[in-house]
Amino acid sequence: MKFIDEYQDNKLAQGLARKIAKRSTKTIRLMEFCGGHTHAILRYGIRQLVPKTIELRSGPGCPVCVTATADLDKAIALAKLPGVAITTFGDMIRVPGSYSSLQKAKAEGADVRIVYSTIDAVEIAKANPGKSVIFIGIGFETTAPTIAASILKAQQEKIENFYVLSLNKLTPPVMKALLDSGEIKLDGIIGPGHVSVIIGSHPYEFIPRDYGVACVISGFEPLDILLCIDKLVEQIEKGEPKVEIAYPRGVKPEGNRKAWQLMEDVFEIDEANWRGIGIVPQSGLKIRRKYERFDADKAFSVSLKPPREPKGCRCGDVIRGAATPLECKLFRKVCTPERPVGPCMVSSEGACAAYYQYGTTENLQDF
């Protein structure tokens, strides 16, 4: 086993595609929650492998994209404070805020550093005792445990100059908010793979129970996704929606208790501001009082002008699945990866970036 080639096997994929085509009779709409799924679907041409009656719509699962403009403005304002170093995951620095971006702030002299892991941010704080090192904590349940671990490490090692701006978000509550809004009709959800490694499959039970929508958790390799679509189609055709795991090598129904406990120790549940969706109750993570000395929100105060959304940008609609990137007038004409207008074109998990990067031969004329 090499754990890569096996999940990209052409013959198995063709077989699964035939199975899906045979099984599928209804016209249905599935939402892939994760940007990682959108990228894999377009990169491997999965949409061309499944019947045209199965629509695949991208959802809100892109951590950079869902970060509210107001929160991004705050991060930029923090970066401009004297003696502060901002540490963040790479994509974040290129996202335009209302008036600037972390990248621009960096070019103007702010200390902004890209890290690949939260623990690296703690190391930077340790190596630079004269600086206040703030980590911009974005992501879902996938990154939250590592951010919790970084706070615990900083406490253990008595690192006084490490802070986290917690913008972490939770997936089941936003799924509920999307389903409640009824803005788009969904028959099934391709459930997040990496998030579910942490939280397991139980938190999604309300989806089939309360909304009659099928939910199958998927890995990120092409065969994982095809298997997931097959299971979704099976459920929908039979009219028996439920939660299933099509990614058993990664996800256990109960999730990862240890990671979950880390999160619970450090964070408490709070509302969160989502780009395109607004305030969603109980969908965010706030640093608990006992760790508040690491909370950048408490340690620093910045004054902010009211946030401004870029004119014509439909990232909000794309995040909710209410529009595809192709429906945005700015897509490819004004908004490109080189000069992104909204975050969905910046992030390597953004839907617009995926549509931009991986066109199909069917819409070649658009390129």
Add this chain to the structure above:
Amino acid sequence: MDDSILLAHGSGGKLSHELVEKKFLPFLANPALNKLDDSAVFEASGRLAFTTDGYVVNPIFFPGGDIGKLAVCGTVNDLAMNGAKPLYLSLSAIIEEGFLLSELEQIMQSIKKAAEEAEVSIIAGDTKVVNRGQADKLFITTSGVGIISPGVDISGANARAGDKVLLSGTIGDHGIAIMSQREGLRFSMTLESDCAPLNKLVSQMLEVSSSIHCLRDPTRGGLATTLNELARQSKVGIVVEETKIPVKEEVKAVCELLGLDPIYVANEGKLVAIVDPADADKILARMRKNRYGRDAAIIGEVTKEHPGKVVMKTKLGPSRIVDMLSGELLPRIC
């Protein structure tokens, strides 16, 4: 001598002379350089190719090479990609105050080795020292002159419909080897950069065929960017098959882990050749006899459809567009 570079080493005075005499000349010695005149004088006739490139790689030492080897191979390869036989290089070093002389020596040693392998002489040079913080350890700029044999006409604009697309070996080795050493992303692996001079490989290809239309080394931006450049320059379409593109297991694994696509990862010892279909097999066979072309493969062909665009048949069968790299390669978050 002291053990690190001082500002005085760049003053033009005694220390500067000592630096050149002790740390540069012993490694580069050749008649043109040894004269130490203000410019090097050499004979040349025919069509010449001329190129220049700056090297600022971080880290300066990486598995399979260092900034010195890169500075020689990069410029040699740029000349070779036009079918030129590289002859002479210039080398200009900008050194940060405090840089260790032992490291400089190590880099000069690998410059010497790379120049010997590529059979080029470094006949002109310059050294500057800047204050700490004004450069990152060491920056090197090399320029090169090469001579093009009569009848050789290689350009990115020469691809024609029906031509075959050849790739000299596995992609992504350099980019992943560098990434494995970067701060915050360290992982231990045996993968080395593919950094190598390709001029001999090119001259061997030219010996067996006079129908090589385009050559290009897919450095930054990777294979995808190079194929797009060639498609645009020649106003043709290119179709490649994902399964034909050689990728090392280690590179595949790291790319999967980080959410990267190897076709966008940098190479420093690979070339793409677009050739007449009649000669493709012959050229491929010759490439495979050279150590730098051992894993060469025909990965696709040139079409008159979709001019300026590159289309890839994916592993699963469907086709998709392959665009140039935009922005930087960054690992995914989720």
